Amino acid sequence: MLVKVTVGSLGLDRNDDTPVMVLHEEEGERILPIWIGPNEAGAIAIQLADKVVKRPMTHDLLVTIIKAFGGELTKIAIDRRDEGTYFAELFLGHDERRFTLDARPSDSVALALRTGAEILVAEDLLITREAVRGSRGTDP
């Protein structure tokens, strides 16, 4: 079952300076921390801070392309994990045509934040805050 989440925080893992994005369950206490790359972290941080940049960044351009085709990103879902790598899907389309694309969670979240699309996570991926220390999973 897919559960709605929000981006609760974006920070740096103190052990090795790797950025980590923490998704929070909207109607509950469980979370999903995902270790991501610095560039994707930057793209997410800029959106969270609501900053405007002078030239369209890669994710901004992606959103522009989607809109230019008259389509939308309706939702994203982080729906499975395989040996430490999380997998996500983008749900895209317009009235005549809907499709999904395999994507990394970081790109998916960076796009969802820009379009207001729902961010969903498979319930069995969520963990309690106490369990975090043992479960490092990546974007990659």
Next chain:
Amino acid sequence: MLVSVRVKRLGLDPRTHTPVVVLGREDDEREFPIWIGPAEAASIGVRLAGKSFPRPLTHDLMVGVIAGFGGSLTRVAIDRVERGTIHAKLCLEREGRILTLDARPSDSIAAALRAGAEIVVNDEFLAPPSVELLPWDEEAARSRPGLEGWTVAEESAEESPGEAEDTGESPCS
């Protein structure tokens, strides 16, 4: 005048430790170097090396989105400089209609390499090589800056090729 170019190489400016993508033409010693950011360089570098990353990178998604909507990227045009910043356009086609989108040169080049699209530049931007570059090395360039060190790449040429006016004509046709 717009001329067809290819990516000659990816280099690293030893003075600034910044990646540089160098465009040029066959049988023409002139080049057009563009200073870009590390993420964009990595994305271009993966393609130039003929490698693939195990998971889709952002530019792979871009090409996937275009194809998913039934369109194609036919050409990218790096055609204009404004206040030292180089501007590019993506030429997208779908069902006979052409869409022109404003973009950064690095994103345009990274997408073009994946889509097999033509890369064209304003001929005035090509000049005899003037900067010494090291070969771009992903390990050296990856400095793990963390969030504080992350910056937006402005995408400039070291010596501004000179303002080229936007004539208003689309470079896509």
